[in-house]
Amino acid sequence: MPAASLLVVHAAELVTLAGPSGPRAGALQGNVQVIDDGAVAVDAAGSIIMAGPTTTVLRQVDRAPDALVLDARGRAVLPGFVDPHTHAIFAGDRVREFEALLSGVDYLDLLTRGCGILHTMRLTSAADEEELVDRAGAALDRMLVAGTTTVEIKTGYGNTTADELKLLRVIARLAATRPQAVVGTLLAAHAVPLEYRDDPDRYVDIVCRSTIPEAAAMGIARFCDVFCEAGVFSLDHARRILLTGRQYGLIPKIHAEQRHRTGGARLAAEVGALTADHLEHVEEEDLAALRASGTIAVLLPGAAFMLREKRLPPARRMIELGIPVALGTDFNPGSSPIWSVPVIIGLACVQLGLTPAEALVAATINAAYAIGAGAQVGSMEPGKRADLVILDVPSYRYIPYYFGATLVDTVIAGGKIVVREGRIVR
Numbered sequence: 001m002p003a004a005s006l007l008v009v010h011a012a013e014l015v016t017l018a019g020p021s022g023p024r025a026g027a028l029q030g031n032v033q034v035i036d037d038g039a040v041a042v043d044a045a046g047s048i049i050m051a052g053p054t055t056t057v058l059r060q061v062d063r064a065p066d067a068l069v070l071d072a073r074g075r076a077v078l079p080g081f082v083d084p085h086t087h088a089i090f091a092g093d094r095v096r097e098f099e100a101l102l103s104g105v106d107y108l109d110l111l112t113r114g115c116g117i118l119h120t121m122r123l124t125s126a127a128d129e130e131e132l133v134d135r136a137g138a139a140l141d142r143m144l145v146a147g148t149t150t151v152e153i154k155t156g157y158g159n160t161t162a163d164e165l166k167l168l169r170v171i172a173r174l175a176a177t178r179p180q181a182v183v184g185t186l187l188a189a190h191a192v193p194l195e196y197r198d199d200p201d202r203y204v205d206i207v208c209r210s211t212i213p214e215a216a217a218m219g220i221a222r223f224c225d226v227f228c229e230a231g232v233f234s235l236d237h238a239r240r241i242l243l244t245g246r247q248y249g250l251i252p253k254i255h256a257e258q259r260h261r262t263g264g265a266r267l268a269a270e271v272g273a274l275t276a277d278h279l280e281h282v283e284e285e286d287l288a289a290l291r292a293s294g295t296i297a298v299l300l301p302g303a304a305f306m307l308r309e310k311r312l313p314p315a316r317r318m319i320e321l322g323i324p325v326a327l328g329t330d331f332n333p334g335s336s337p338i339w340s341v342p343v344i345i346g347l348a349c350v351q352l353g354l355t356p357a358e359a360l361v362a363a364t365i366n367a368a369y370a371i372g373a374g375a376q377v378g379s380m381e382p383g384k385r386a387d388l389v390i391l392d393v394p395s396y397r398y399i400p401y402y403f404g405a406t407l408v409d410t411v412i413a414g415g416k417i418v419v420r421e422g423r424i425v426r
């Protein structure tokens with residue numbers, strides 16, 4: 001066993017999330033594994049050596065001479081949050097559009113008028129790589145302060161193949177320079193650019209014949225996603241895009257049944273998508289298909305909240321059926337300008353009826369499996385990346401209870417302290 005170079009000891013509650021491998025479903029959805037007076041030992045390479053009761057860890061793990069010991073008395077220690085669904089690379093914002101939404105304008109009508117996602121696509125396509133790295137980096141800093149140590153980032157605001165490839169380069173630069181682990185997703189089919197409005201098939205041709213093959217060759221994206229929605233990309237478009245992505249080695253993911261039921265959830269099951277995301281408008285037979293295919297439901301209550309969506313995903317029914325549920329922020333400038341996973345946990349409890357334990361599983365280990373990183377992050381287990389969050393409260397149960405509050409004191413990413421007393425350590 002290597003010597004510990006960092007030890008966190010005497011946590012009031014060490015919430016390890018340790019358990020059998022694979023996403024947690026049904027009765028296991030709420031399996032968080034709490035150790036009172038717990039400790040975690042981290043090696044010099046930034047991996048977890050052991051998590052357990054403080055007395056056991058101190059007895060069994062040797063300490064390097066210069067080891068740093070953090071006393072977490074009175075505090076809860078959790079694995080870093082994993083955000084499995086963000087659109088974090090964009091230029092500008094849509095604060096004025098938010099006011100239009102509040103006054104009753106429909107989110108999808110904005111797209112029809114060339115606004116919404118298309119507005120962000122224009123600004124993002126015009127921005128250079130440097131500016132986008134800086135802007136997304138600032139967003140990732142905010143996420144870090146809120147406890148996110150692993151983040152999935154989608155492209156999707158590029159107008160052309162070249163713009164989408166630019167966004168992939170931004171993802172690669174963020175992955176190389178930020179404290180968080182970053183996972184990339186190609187979302188070339190996010191909105192039909194205005195010039196293809198009358199012939200969306202032609203745009204889908206470009207996505208399938210040029211964007212997907214060229215993007216896959218870069219080796220940056222791991223997943224291929226599509227916004228399957230009435231008036232955006234049809235079920236047939238989505239099928240073609242996801243199958244083409246799969247042919248090029250990109251694992252399917254899908255924005256499904258967000259504003260209307262279009263068959264996206266059943267398509268997810270058909271093409272073996274790892275996740276189906278949103279799912280506000282699913283019906284029982286869609287859930288049966290997801291259950292049968294083992295697809296993870298990624299719920300995004302921030303978007304439903306900001307868009308004042310009346311219909312919410314049937315999270316309790318999903319858990320009852322044994323569908324693993326994960327949570328994401330869906331951070332983006334339109335439907336969810338929310339970067340905080342704790343806020344999402346609060347919404348998931350209050351609006352979707354998850355227990356705090358179920359929501360925590362959804363935002364850590366299940367979110368990790370939702371981006372294919374369940375063996376590396378999402379729980380405190382030997383060999384995993386030492387990503388830890390120390391709260392300034394004694395239990396994870398306070399996260400939804402003190403809704404919207406900043407309870408994160410310290411964040412450790414890959415064994416390094418990156419946030420202390422709520423501030424980034426440079």
Ligand SMILES: N=CN[C@@H](CCC(=O)O)C(=O)O
Pocket residue numbers: 087116117120227255258303330332333334335336
């Ligand atoms: N629904 C599609 N995509 C995003 C919204 C992106 C935007 O509005 O800019 C979502 O997941 O909610």
Ligand SMILES: [Zn+2]
Pocket residue numbers: 085086087255330
């Ligand atoms: Zn999204």
